[in-house]
Amino acid sequence: MYPNLLDQKSRQVVEMSSEYILMSVIHNLLQGECNPDLRLLSCSILAPQCEKDRVIKPCRHVCENLRKTCLPAFDAIDMAWPYFLDCDRFFAGEEEGCFDPLAKLRGESELAVEDLLTEEPTTLIKFTHHSYSKMVSILKKTASRCPHIARTYSIGRSFEGRDLFVIEFSTNPGHHEPSE
Known part of the structure; x- marks a missing residue:
């Protein structure tokens, strides 16, 4: 559903955004630390969950816990926490109705990987070896x-x-x- 939480109005705008580029290379920047958690948290902002034509924000406590865990990795490369992962601005409290974008990582869902695949092309950059x-x-x-x-x-x-x-x-x- 567009616009997303960053007020980006289309998939093309999202894929050309600096947030998308950063999300796509953050694994290499942090040498694998905090990933795939950061990628899923970022995706929950760029492509938020929707229900009945309403955007559901990801849970603030998930963002705060991940930020606390990942800040040492960001500090190690002298990089600030990404603004689009501002826990107070883009995330909601449980009382407001939110979802945990990392639930599947922790095995809290029985959804199979096959169920996540669609015929649409993925929006994540695939890292492959090129000539x-x-x-x-x-x-x-x-x-x-x-x-x-x-x-x-x-x-x-x-x-x-x-x-x-x-x-x-x-x-x-x-x-x-x-x-x-």
Whole structure:
């Protein structure tokens, strides 16, 4: 149901958002800590549960517990807790009627994995190995789709003489800003 809790009005807007990109790479940023919990918590904001044409917010206590558990991992990489996981703003108390997006992880549901699969394509980025030329193409294509926040450039050459391309995401790509 759109708009979601971040007021994003379509699936395409969600998939091009910085929140979606961060959610998709957070596992690598945190070296696997707090995942898949963080991914499911993020999904509960980007694609909230609906019932009778009404969005049901995820439970605040779930967010607070996960934040408390995961803050050391975020601190270790000097990264702030994502704003879109603000426990007070985007999550609800049990008295308001909420759902636990991590219940299935704890085995509190008998729903089979097959029941979760749909014919719609997944909205999560699949991490697969690409050839050098394919990776360069993906980096450049991504930057061209978001030119106001992204740019690619080479940071040198590999032993094989290939450019080592990186992609930069920033509110001001190409300009160093302290603490960003």
